[in-house]
Amino acid sequence: MNLRSFLSRDATLNRVVPPSGFTAILTLVSSGVMAFLAVFTLALAMAAGDLASNWEAELAGTATVRITASDDVLEAETEAVLTALSQTPGVVSSRRLDLSEQLELLAPWFGTGLPLDELRLPVLIDIMETAEGPDRTGLEQRLAAEAPGAVYESHGRWRAPLVEAAGRLRTLGYFALFLIAVVTGVMITLAASTSLAANAQVVDVLRLVGAKNGWITGAFVLRFTVRAILGAFIGTLVGIVAVALMPGGIETGILSGLGFQGAEWIWPVLVPIIAGGTAAGATFLSAGRTLRSAL
Amino acid sequence: MNLRSFLSRDATLNRVVPPSGFTAILTLVSSGVMAFLAVFTLALAMAAGDLASNWEAELAGTATVRITASDDVLEAETEAVLTALSQTPGVVSSRRLDLSEQLELLAPWFGTGLPLDELRLPVLIDIMETAEGPDRTGLEQRLAAEAPGAVYESHGRWRAPLVEAAGRLRTLGYFALFLIAVVTGVMITLAASTSLAANAQVVDVLRLVGAKNGWITGAFVLRFTVRAILGAFIGTLVGIVAVALMPGGIETGILSGLGFQGAEWIWPVLVPIIAGGTAAGATFLSAGRTLRSAL
Amino acid sequence: MIELDKVAVSFGDRTLFSDVSLILPPGSFHFLTGPSGSGKTTLIRLCSMEMQPNSGQVQLLGKTVSGLSQNNVSAMRQRLGVVHQDSRFIDHLSVAENVALPAAVTGKTGRHTEYQLEELLAWVGLAGQAKNLPPELSGGERQRAALARAVMLSPDVLLADEPTGNVDWDMSIHILELLIELNKLGKTVLCATHDLNLIRQAKSRVSAKVLRLHGGAIEIAGAGL
Amino acid sequence: MIELDKVAVSFGDRTLFSDVSLILPPGSFHFLTGPSGSGKTTLIRLCSMEMQPNSGQVQLLGKTVSGLSQNNVSAMRQRLGVVHQDSRFIDHLSVAENVALPAAVTGKTGRHTEYQLEELLAWVGLAGQAKNLPPELSGGERQRAALARAVMLSPDVLLADEPTGNVDWDMSIHILELLIELNKLGKTVLCATHDLNLIRQAKSRVSAKVLRLHGGAIEIAGAGL
Numbered sequence A, B: 001m002n003l004r005s006f007l008s009r010d011a012t013l014n015r016v017v018p019p020s021g022f023t024a025i026l027t028l029v030s031s032g033v034m035a036f037l038a039v040f041t042l043a044l045a046m047a048a049g050d051l052a053s054n055w056e057a058e059l060a061g062t063a064t065v066r067i068t069a070s071d072d073v074l075e076a077e078t079e080a081v082l083t084a085l086s087q088t089p090g091v092v093s094s095r096r097l098d099l100s101e102q103l104e105l106l107a108p109w110f111g112t113g114l115p116l117d118e119l120r121l122p123v124l125i126d127i128m129e130t131a132e133g134p135d136r137t138g139l140e141q142r143l144a145a146e147a148p149g150a151v152y153e154s155h156g157r158w159r160a161p162l163v164e165a166a167g168r169l170r171t172l173g174y175f176a177l178f179l180i181a182v183v184t185g186v187m188i189t190l191a192a193s194t195s196l197a198a199n200a201q202v203v204d205v206l207r208l209v210g211a212k213n214g215w216i217t218g219a220f221v222l223r224f225t226v227r228a229i230l231g232a233f234i235g236t237l238v239g240i241v242a243v244a245l246m247p248g249g250i251e252t253g254i255l256s257g258l259g260f261q262g263a264e265w266i267w268p269v270l271v272p273i274i275a276g277g278t279a280a281g282a283t284f285l286s287a288g289r290t291l292r293s294a295l
Numbered sequence C, D: 001m002i003e004l005d006k007v008a009v010s011f012g013d014r015t016l017f018s019d020v021s022l023i024l025p026p027g028s029f030h031f032l033t034g035p036s037g038s039g040k041t042t043l044i045r046l047c048s049m050e051m052q053p054n055s056g057q058v059q060l061l062g063k064t065v066s067g068l069s070q071n072n073v074s075a076m077r078q079r080l081g082v083v084h085q086d087s088r089f090i091d092h093l094s095v096a097e098n099v100a101l102p103a104a105v106t107g108k109t110g111r112h113t114e115y116q117l118e119e120l121l122a123w124v125g126l127a128g129q130a131k132n133l134p135p136e137l138s139g140g141e142r143q144r145a146a147l148a149r150a151v152m153l154s155p156d157v158l159l160a161d162e163p164t165g166n167v168d169w170d171m172s173i174h175i176l177e178l179l180i181e182l183n184k185l186g187k188t189v190l191c192a193t194h195d196l197n198l199i200r201q202a203k204s205r206v207s208a209k210v211l212r213l214h215g216g217a218i219e220i221a222g223a224g225l
């Protein structure tokens, strides 16, 4: 004990709230554990989000227009279709397939030895669509008018449930994240109030020796905030390590989004800050309530 | 206060641990919140598991064998392939496609007006596979020997990443569940120890009036276990309601696994029981430690 | 300095005081006696702003207590020294830190305070226990530490609730001497005690009045104590 | 009944007792005095198995304390009544429940206990406060409640640490009478007090010995008290 340094206001502010014991551990561990969960959920939500985006981008983007018509109008209708497609919002690009490409498409079904010359093959136009895709009814009406032999086939159709699932996965992830944030707030608030309640005697003595409410509140807010930040920091670190060690870590597979990249790092970095803010707010409010009720 | 009833042992056992106040709230809320998270993660993990199973079942199960051969050996090779397939483990069923079915397959590419008679179409055999599928190399070797014109095409190949993703999703879900279970244990243990520490004076007084360690431990274990079970029960209920209210609830879509069905209900029902067990164990150990250190 | 005007206090349906009035002028020295449970501690708690009367008014240091803002209460507490019957400390701070607390929370730091603290601890006989924690003190040592803390900031008013309840006679006299000394410096002193010998001893040294609480009423005890 | 044999106690590097021996025969009545901080409470804590000496032996009710199993300690505590200087209660239980606690935790329930409880509360003057919570009691009321709790199970040994520290003279005599009554029933009584008047008063009623703690040694105070 260095009395001279204790007598300085800041040192007292720091010392009056018990530095150890179960109330200290409670705040520390609660915020640590919740931060760990938050980081973990964050990683999962982001992975789910990335996954959903990937699937949407990869799978939702292709369609075909098939044009079957007599030779004299075939080329004209093809031109009309390409023009129509180029003017349709939701279509990224459209391209007529040449003969060899068509052959390739058929290979799974017929092998490569197909006598194509003998067939009058329809013209196939490959379309890249945006995630939302074009307005189908509008497009089909226009095609019916300008190229009666054209049929629009969206390959994305069978993929729709997947895209839907991916989207739902993302929603779930963010919902879970929201949930964890709320729960984290609740737990840290609870820990701070518990600690404060357990330290009723300290508050009592401080009031009796004439400490102002602001000073007492300050002492508790300071201590609990530091503790919550420290706990959350450790929890976040452990969370990041755990995420990195997860099965199917950063390198491989379609869940490669697990782990944080680039700007995503802002989120785990925010966790201790938010935990600290929550603890500060909760302590401030609890202390206010406690002190108001005492005379 | 009814003194006569207090004097009965059981009533005392029930009354000596503070029935309200912050230590009561702590155990109650902690176990409630953690139970909520546990139920929620459980639902997600199960949904992910169901999703993965669905995908695997739905997507991994189809393949084709295409036989291109001269007319004289075509039928023989077809027979040979069907025989071979029927003897291959991992193949659920195999069936030769008839002409109209082949036409249907080609329709997206060529429309329905294809002059099929003019073509010498290969024979197509549709295969339903188990989730694992057959041993491909073995099958291909056998086909090469018995029907040189046969080519095995797994439609599942492009689906492999999806199946992999689904599997990984399931792993993640169960890992998260494991994590939540551990964290729940930690939080309930922490809450119980905190409450016990905060009630040091009660323990102290009880020891001074001659209560045996077992009796004191019993009082705390009883109270905390009841509290943890109650909290977890409420948390579980709220969790189940929250899961039912989730976007894309029980009815629709590929994530229809969200929510509990049939035997799955055993898991959320287990949550309060496990929470109670954890609280009982934690309190028992903490109390033991506290009491051993006191004389 | 302290004025109670028609103060009534009740707990639940039990009325402790129904109409107590009292004036302690600045610089006066009063003893407060009365049987156990007569309300000595309650009266001191009224004076130290730890509770409010159900009706009536308490005036302290020239201000009416009811309706004071909390910061005002805090500021007034700094001019008030209170020794509680059950002395409360911050258990993880050393005895010296606890005694210095009133100075520390108000920023009255520096060499002078430190010197004063050492002197005070020596005076109450706790120099050797300065670095101990409060739970390690004996009953009498706790009371002395509480007294030292109460006078740390040289308050204008000293309220002492049984400051000699747990100490032997020699130490009681020693503590009485400190109270008298403070009173001679112009401080107002109110000391609750059940030790009539102490009061007798004091009366030969200082012009102290003795207030007797009995049956919810306050009376000035005569010379026939 | 109680035997201390070459007991040494030190806190940190401070030695409180270096070699204290003491025998309290069954049915004896002893006072324990000594200045504040001389170790009265420590001695009582040794006898109530709340602490162990650094060296030496404590014998209690015919058993050596060190190495007793915890269940044995509990069982012996039921034959031991202790009034602490700072009486501790379970704050959310009523005064009556607290006083009845020793009976409740050992399952000694029923009409008789209830009747005894009521009588005991009336005897210490707490019948009106039976349903209050301990924090609502006055200092003296707490001490009386602690005394009532200590004698609830008619213990063989009563250890009382300043049982009259916070009560007025009349109540002190009242409490002393209870102690004497218990002693007459054959109980061993050890009562720490700094109130020499109380000891003088007792000496005329019971053959009490006075032990004086001073400078870490124990001496039997003569008649010249």
Ligand SMILES: Nc1ncnc2c1ncn2[C@@H]1O[C@H](COP(=O)(O)OP(=O)(O)OP(=O)(O)O)[C@@H](O)[C@H]1O
Binding pocket: C011, C012, C016, C034, C035, C036, C037, C038, C039, C040, C041, C042, C043, C085, C194, D129, D132, D135, D136, D137, D138, D139, D140, D141, D166, D167
């Ligand atoms: N918060 C409370 N609730 C109910 N009763 C109370 C409360 N505080 C005090 N009392 C009662 O008021 C009476 C007076 O209490 P007080 O502490 O003022 O007595 P006292 O004169 O200081 O006694 P002592 O000498 O024993 O310390 C007591 O009977 C006590 O039980």
Ligand SMILES: Nc1ncnc2c1ncn2[C@@H]1O[C@H](COP(=O)(O)OP(=O)(O)OP(=O)(O)O)[C@@H](O)[C@H]1O
Binding pocket: C129, C132, C135, C136, C137, C138, C139, C140, C141, C166, C167, D011, D012, D016, D034, D035, D036, D037, D038, D039, D040, D041, D042, D043, D085, D194
């Ligand atoms: N746990 C402890 N750690 C350090 N010192 C202690 C501890 N317990 C007691 N002491 C010291 O031992 C000495 C004797 O304490 P004890 O409580 O036995 O005194 P006492 O005779 O009961 O005094 P009082 O009359 O004031 O109650 C005191 O100086 C005290 O500070």
Ligand SMILES: [Mg+2]
Binding pocket: C040, C041, C042, C085, C161, D138, D139, D140
């Ligand atoms: Mg009092």
Ligand SMILES: [Mg+2]
Binding pocket: C138, C139, C140, D040, D041, D042, D085, D161
């Ligand atoms: Mg003592």
